[in-house]
Amino acid sequence: xxxRLFLTYLLLVITTxxxxxxLIYQRxxxxxxxxxxxxxxxxxxxxxxAIGAAYLLARAITRPLVELREGARKLAEGxxxxxxxxxGGSEHIELAETFNTMSDRLAATFxxxxxxREQLRAILSxxxxxxxxxxxxxxxxxxxxxxxxxxxxxxxxxxxxxLSDVTRLTAFREVVGKGLEASEPYREELELSGPxxxxxxxxxxxxxxxxxxxxxxxxxxxxxVRQAExxxxxxxxxxxxxxxTPLAVIKSSVEALLDGAADDPEERGNFLNQIDRESExxxxxxxxxxxxxxxxxxxxxxxxxxxxxxxxxxxxxxxHHPRADAKTLTLVxxxxxxxxxxxxxxxxxxxxxxxxxxxxxxxxxxxxxxxxITVRWGATSDTVSFEVEDTGIGIPESDVNRVFERFYRVDxxxxxxxxxxxxxxxxxxxxxxxxxxxxxVHSKLGKGTTFRVTLPRAGxx
Numbered sequence: 001x002x003x004r005l006f007l008t009y010l011l012l013v014i015t016t017x018x019x020x021x022x023l024i025y026q027r028x029x030x031x032x033x034x035x036x037x038x039x040x041x042x043x044x045x046x047x048x049x050a051i052g053a054a055y056l057l058a059r060a061i062t063r064p065l066v067e068l069r070e071g072a073r074k075l076a077e078g079x080x081x082x083x084x085x086x087x088g089g090s091e092h093i094e095l096a097e098t099f100n101t102m103s104d105r106l107a108a109t110f111x112x113x114x115x116x117r118e119q120l121r122a123i124l125s126x127x128x129x130x131x132x133x134x135x136x137x138x139x140x141x142x143x144x145x146x147x148x149x150x151x152x153x154x155x156x157x158x159x160x161x162x163l164s165d166v167t168r169l170t171a172f173r174e175v176v177g178k179g180l181e182a183s184e185p186y187r188e189e190l191e192l193s194g195p196x197x198x199x200x201x202x203x204x205x206x207x208x209x210x211x212x213x214x215x216x217x218x219x220x221x222x223x224x225v226r227q228a229e230x231x232x233x234x235x236x237x238x239x240x241x242x243x244x245t246p247l248a249v250i251k252s253s254v255e256a257l258l259d260g261a262a263d264d265p266e267e268r269g270n271f272l273n274q275i276d277r278e279s280e281x282x283x284x285x286x287x288x289x290x291x292x293x294x295x296x297x298x299x300x301x302x303x304x305x306x307x308x309x310x311x312x313x314x315x316x317x318x319x320h321h322p323r324a325d326a327k328t329l330t331l332v333x334x335x336x337x338x339x340x341x342x343x344x345x346x347x348x349x350x351x352x353x354x355x356x357x358x359x360x361x362x363x364x365x366x367x368x369x370x371x372x373i374t375v376r377w378g379a380t381s382d383t384v385s386f387e388v389e390d391t392g393i394g395i396p397e398s399d400v401n402r403v404f405e406r407f408y409r410v411d412x413x414x415x416x417x418x419x420x421x422x423x424x425x426x427x428x429x430x431x432x433x434x435x436x437x438x439x440x441v442h443s444k445l446g447k448g449t450t451f452r453v454t455l456p457r458a459g460x461x
Contacts (some may be wrong), residue, residue: 071096075103129220136213138163138176150200150219172202179204180215189222199226231406239289239407246278246285253278288423291354292406295430302434306458307349308342309384310335313375316356320364327369334376343377344458345384351431352455358424359388359451366449367392383437385454395443403441404429428453 071083083100130147134140140158143166148155151167158166164173171190179186185205192198199222206215253271261267294300317331324331335341345352363373367390377386395403402408407422428451432439437455 071099075099075106129218132158132163132217132219134163134176134214134217138180140166141214147217147219150221172200175202176204176215176217179217180206182206198223243282243285246282249278250275250282285423288427292423292427292430295427295434300434302348302351304346304348304435306344307347307352309345309377309379309386310341310343312345312349312352312356313377313386316353316360317375319357320360323361323364324373327364327367327371329364329367329369330372332372332374334374336376336378339379343379343384346456346458347435347437351435355428355431355453356386356388358428359453362424362451363388363390363392363449366390379457382457383454384457385452387450387452389448389450391448394445394447394449395441396445400441400443404439 083103128146130150131142131144132140132147133142140161140163143153143155143158145155147153148158151169151172153166163176167173169190169192171192175186175188175190178188179202182204185203187201187203190200190202192200201220201222203218203220204215205218207213253274257268257271261271291300313333317333321331336343360373360375367373371391373391374389375386376389377384379385399408404425406426429439432453432455435455437453439454440452441449442452443449
């Protein structure tokens with residue numbers, strides 16, 4: 001800009017001087033030569049002065065414009081805090097102030113956009129669902145940590161990577177392809193096989209409009225939901241089967257009595273004993289099912305307090321002595337030697353009683369005649385624990401981790417013969433967990449089984 005103005009002024013001066021010189025030259029014959037020399041000197045001086053004036057004038061005009069250009073360049077490079085300060089005329093100053101106002105507004109807008117962007121990123125990162133955004137070429141624009149967990153990839157390294165490189169799950173990529181081709185949002189559930197099958201619900205929605213091709217993908221883990229549905233179905237099927245068996249025995253016994261067995265005292269006694277036994281079994285099953293339902297639904301309100309553990313165990317052993325004596329079983333209590341026998345446990349008394357009764361009852365059922373059942377207990381500074389050990393038939397290693405499942409029996413036929421409902425250990429697990437404790441089992445087939453329950457110690461809960 002400066003060079004163009006300077007050359008323009010210089011060209012005007014030279015042109016003017018050349019015209020004057022041409023006129024003088026044409027009349028040089030009529031003028032004295034010394035006058036010509038004086039005029040030539042004056043013209044040279046004027047030319048030099050004109051050049052200096054042209055330089056200064058061009059510089060004064062272009063300096064504010066140069067400063068405005070540099071300021072605009074810094075704004076374009078992202079330096080929104082830069083302020084343009086120029087001299088010159090009012091037009092230059094007003095233009096600079098306009099640039100500065102525009103810079104402030106742009107800075108405020110960018111700060112707001114960055115705040116919204118970080119807020120959106122924080123929301124998406126904290127979602128329980130996985131979220132992935134892709135462009136038209138299926139490159140990842142965004143992926144939250146949950147998506148990386150569900151699809152087993154590093155979310156921090158996924159941006160700008162092709163989706164096919166991010167995850168190797170062919171079924172997932174096929175669902176994304178269907179979603180990109182669909183005119184409406186597309187949803188499909190995937191079952192991922194493996195040691196622990198997983199179920200993922202994939203929702204694909206293309207970006208609205210034509211200005212931003214691509215799609216957002218939402219992945220939801222449905223594994224717990226499907227497992228809960230399967231457990232509910234299994235529970236209904238097992239409950240129906242368990243209820244049907246005693247009802248069938250009761251019904252057949254009643255039919256036999258109605259058909260004439262009632263007239264025979266011996267036969268009548270046998271059928272009535274069957275009805276009584278199956279009625280008790282049916283009553284126990286319904287009671288256990290109601291208890292388990294209350295525990296799992298949260299309807300059971302526990303009221304924990306300090307309970308002397310030694311007394312609770314002695315009372316439990318006393319309740320079960322008649323049944324143990326009938327099988328010639330030996331019940332043994334082993335109080336601790338390093339802490340008081342009545343060390344207090346923080347538990348609901350009724351729930352603690354039910355846990356102990358179920359464990360001791362279970363040991364009596366599965367310990368052969370002449371066996372031994374030992375209950376020992378102890379404490380640490382924070383917890384109290386007790387063990388129920390028997391010399392019974394034991395549990396195969398493959399079944400140990402399943403004994404707390406509802407209706408699960410290692411030997412179903414023998415379990416029913418013993419009057420087991422298949423819910424006792426499941427009730428134990430849920431009650432112990434509700435009291436902020438844990439239960440473990442250790443068993444050797446043919447050697448016996450030990451259940452260990454750990455609960456908070458009173459005063460530390």
